[in-house]
Amino acid sequence: xxxxxVFDIIGPVMIGPSSSHTAGAARIGRVARHLFGxxxxxxxxxxxxxxxRTYKGHGTDVALIGGVLDFDTYDERIxxxxxxxxxxxxxxxxxxxxxxxxxxxxxxxxxxxxxxxLELVGISIGGGKIEVIELNGFALGLSGNSPAILVxxxxxxxxIAGVSNTLAKHxxxxxxxxxxxxxxxxxxxxxxxxxxxxxxxxxxxxxxLPNIIQVAKISD
Amino acid sequence: MFRNVAELVELxxxxxxxxxxxxxxxxxxxxxxxxxEVYNQMKNNLVVMEQAVERGITEDVRSHSGLxxxxxxxxxxxxxxxNSLSGHTMLDxxxxxxxxxxxxxxxxxxxxxxxxxxxxxxxxxxxxxxEKVNPTEEQMVRYLFTSGAFGFxxxxxxxxxxxxxxxxxxxxxxxxxxAAAIVELMGGTPEQSSHAFAxxxxxxxxxxxxxxxxxxxxxxxxxxxxxxxxxxxxxxxxLAGITSRIPCDEVIDAMYKIGQTMPSALRETAxxxxxxxxxxxxxxxxxxxxxLDRK
Numbered sequence: 001x002x003x004x005x006v007f008d009i010i011g012p013v014m015i016g017p018s019s020s021h022t023a024g025a026a027r028i029g030r031v032a033r034h035l036f037g038x039x040x041x042x043x044x045x046x047x048x049x050x051x052x053r054t055y056k057g058h059g060t061d062v063a064l065i066g067g068v069l070d071f072d073t074y075d076e077r078i079x080x081x082x083x084x085x086x087x088x089x090x091x092x093x094x095x096x097x098x099x100x101x102x103x104x105x106x107x108x109x110x111x112x113x114x115x116x117x118l119e120l121v122g123i124s125i126g127g128g129k130i131e132v133i134e135l136n137g138f139a140l141g142l143s144g145n146s147p148a149i150l151v152x153x154x155x156x157x158x159x160i161a162g163v164s165n166t167l168a169k170h171x172x173x174x175x176x177x178x179x180x181x182x183x184x185x186x187x188x189x190x191x192x193x194x195x196x197x198x199x200x201x202x203x204x205x206x207x208x209l210p211n212i213i214q215v216a217k218i219s220d
Numbered sequence: 221m222f223r224n225v226a227e228l229v230e231l232x233x234x235x236x237x238x239x240x241x242x243x244x245x246x247x248x249x250x251x252x253x254x255x256x257e258v259y260n261q262m263k264n265n266l267v268v269m270e271q272a273v274e275r276g277i278t279e280d281v282r283s284h285s286g287l288x289x290x291x292x293x294x295x296x297x298x299x300x301x302x303n304s305l306s307g308h309t310m311l312d313x314x315x316x317x318x319x320x321x322x323x324x325x326x327x328x329x330x331x332x333x334x335x336x337x338x339x340x341x342x343x344x345x346x347x348x349x350x351e352k353v354n355p356t357e358e359q360m361v362r363y364l365f366t367s368g369a370f371g372f373x374x375x376x377x378x379x380x381x382x383x384x385x386x387x388x389x390x391x392x393x394x395x396x397x398x399a400a401a402i403v404e405l406m407g408g409t410p411e412q413s414s415h416a417f418a419x420x421x422x423x424x425x426x427x428x429x430x431x432x433x434x435x436x437x438x439x440x441x442x443x444x445x446x447x448x449x450x451x452x453x454x455x456x457x458x459l460a461g462i463t464s465r466i467p468c469d470e471v472i473d474a475m476y477k478i479g480q481t482m483p484s485a486l487r488e489t490a491x492x493x494x495x496x497x498x499x500x501x502x503x504x505x506x507x508x509x510x511x512l513d514r515k
Contacts, residue, residue, distance in 0.1 A: 001223075001376045006247045007261060009334045009371035009380070009397075010342075010364050013268045016324030017283075017436035019336040020381055050383040053489045054434025056508060057285070059327060079327050104383040104487065126381030126389075127334045195252070 003129065012128045014073040020105050021051065021058030024124030026078060029067020031132055032109045032120045035150065035216045040111035042091040043068055049104035052096040061094055064107060073128060138180045138189040146175060147197045151190040154211040155181045162209040163190060170202050187213070221246060225373050225414050225468040232410035239400070239410050240362035243369040262361050268331045269320070269343035275328065276319020283325040285507045288437040292319035309352050310449055317344025317448035321441040334371040334380040337436045338394035340444030342367050345398045345451050349405060359405055366404045367397035370417050377469070378476035382429035383488040385479025387443060392424030392475060395447040395454070402455035418464035418471045420454035426478055428486035430493025433504035439494055
């Protein structure tokens with residue numbers, strides 16, 4: 001079941017005009033921001049399908065940038081997000097893509113600064129609900145609603161067990177887990193959705209485990 | 221956890237509880253929250269809805285494009301003349317649905333029910349009924365849980381996205397949700413709620429999503445108006461004892477299949493329907509300086 005809470009249906013409280021094209025877009029931007037972990041210096045957004053055709057009318061552009069600026073769906077600053085980004089000297093670029101995607105409301109967000117970069121593909125599936133389907137080239141399934149962590153790791157035996165044992169020790173229950181890799185024995189990604197919020201100390205502990213490269217948290 | 225309307229009604233009947241209660245209990249279970257936490261979150265949504273309605277029927281709300289705004293006030297003024305044909309509660313619901321969507325189009329704050337483009341139907345009907353039957357706050361919060369329970373089934377078994385399933389998935393779903401909730405508030409049974417939902421959605425099947433210039437304005441605002449009126453009539457029909465020959469879950473499934481076969485031009489792409497009319501294209505060109513079909 002994609003929708004599990006009544007507040008996915010009655011909600012979110014949001015700035016109009018579209019739950020999928022405005023609120024959902026803001027949430028996709030915000031997930032990218034949380035994964036990047038800081039304010040980027042440059043934002044490039046590629047829009048597909050209905051997003052590409054109608055983004056100006058729906059405020060999808062301001063909402064995506066508002067999300068990257070860490071604004072929630074009801075934050076009235078969303079309306080002025082492009083101006084705010086400009087004031088912060090963040091480079092913003094939008095492209096409209098013709099490629100046909102699986103879901104009509106798809107956005108690819110690329111964030112960067114001098115320290116690094118991140119690329120994420122998100123879809124807005126209705127009523128403000130989103131899914132992150134790709135991160136840095138890895139396919140993944142992440143609702144964006146449950147607390148979740150992403151763990152970049154070396155594709156070696158014991159890496160997954162180490163992470164799950166650490167979470168178990170802190171009594172954190174895993175609701176959904178996905179592991180993907182591009183190539184055997186190289187870099188891989190764990191996507192873990194959990195039932196409780198994960199304290200920073202646990203994240204630090206996970207990051208210190210053997211073969212773990214990077215850990216990013218997404219709170220609800 | 222209920223997976224369809226039949227299970228939802230069955231749960232309510234076997235536990236001898238209203239549908240709103242089944243939804244509240246499921247939410248408590250899913251989140252691990254107390255009843256008070258779940259109730260208060262919904263109460264906050266109710267407050268946002270009320271503020272949007274109040275703003276829409278009293279202020280001169282205008283969207284940035286200039287396509288929509290001010291109609292909720294026109295209707296409230298007209299109602300005062302006493303000459304309306306469709307009656308006070310009906311027009312009150314219609315004007316309050318319009319009010320919500322006018323605020324939404326103006327990038328104001330609303331609560332999506334189930335989406336922003338269809339946010340007017342549920343609060344529009346609720347705040348009109350409040351004038352008539354003076355419900356308690358709890359009844360009003362329960363109204364939203366009952367609406368949510370039906371929307372929950374539609375979202376999981378079909379779609380609530382116009383881009384995926386057309387307007388039938390948005391205003392159609394909202395209309396069914398409101399009809400089902402009206403029935404519970406007015407003392408009907410869970411089964412009558414499901415019939416009201418089915419009757420309402422049946423009359424929204426095939427409705428396409430064809431917003432002019434891709435904006436959630438034309439025809440979305442007026443579709444919410446008609447959704448509110450449809451919901452009231454469907455609820456009255458069900459409360460009168462009229463049943464839907466096609467079971468609720470089959471109507472939802474039909475809506476899903478119709479959405480899947482709907483051409484992309486009619487699913488929130490501003491490529492067909494009213495968006496592609498000469499006037500639609502003219503408005504679009506005026507707003508963006510260029511028509512979307514020539515980009």
